[in-house]
Amino acid sequence: MTLPLSGSVALVTGASRGLGAAVAIELARLGAHCVLTARTQGGLEETDDAIRAAGGSATLVPLDLTTAKDEFDYIGPSIVERFGRLDIFVHAAAVLSRLTPVSHIVPRDWDQSVAVNMTALYRLIRSVEPPLRAAPAGRAVVVTDAVAEEPSAYWGLYSAAKAGAAHMTRVWAKDAAQSDLRINLAEPPPMATATRKVAFPGQNPAELTQPAQVAPLLAALCLPAETRHGETIRLQP
Secondary structure, three states, X not given: OOOOOOOOEEEEEOOOOHHHHHHHHHHHHOOOEEEEEEOOHHHHHHHHHHHHHOOOEEEEEEOOOOOOOOHHHHHHHHHHHHHOOOOEEEEOOOOOOOOOOHHHOOHHHHHHHHHHHHHHHHHHHXXXXXXXXXXXXXXXXXXXXXXXXXXXXXXXXXXXXXXXHHHHHHHHHHHOOOOOOEEEEEEOOOEOOHHHHHHOOOOOHHHOEOHHHHXXXXXXXXXXXXXXXXXXXXXXX
């Protein structure tokens, strides 16, 4: 039986845990070879183990988005050089800096949040757009957050960076409107992740949606049959 993504290659950021790891496993289960990036080698290896247990394959690329510079430019070309193509890009990497009033934001937190939540996306778009446009059915999905659209006290730093990334993604979609590349934002519900635990330490994770429940919905946006473009799609299991 031919799998829906058999022969395709996917790049997934933030793939060491949470939704990034879950969607990487799901894409591999659908037949894609997954190139996984994240800061922690150990977390990537755990995702790789899960992918192999599901019968899939992956390549690990440890990368700290806070300090990366020229590495961004090499990612797209390196994937094409090794595998001959890049069909899917899922950007799930994010960092939640300290929740604080806007007037209390310190430069170090600002630099980290903007670097991971916004600048990394722009650098990756530069690198992956050419092979995605050349793919038979290029698909890009950027994970967003409800706070990017709904201002909330103490969330100014994270929400501003995520809002910038969301706006940039929508503009990117308009840039690619005349191509076969399909670009969308995906907004998951509150999930039982390490990031959520930091923001809401008293919340019972058993009462939240699990990343594995959301992953099939996000992976579906990467299929050749997906025709939506430039939309914000709310993922509700």
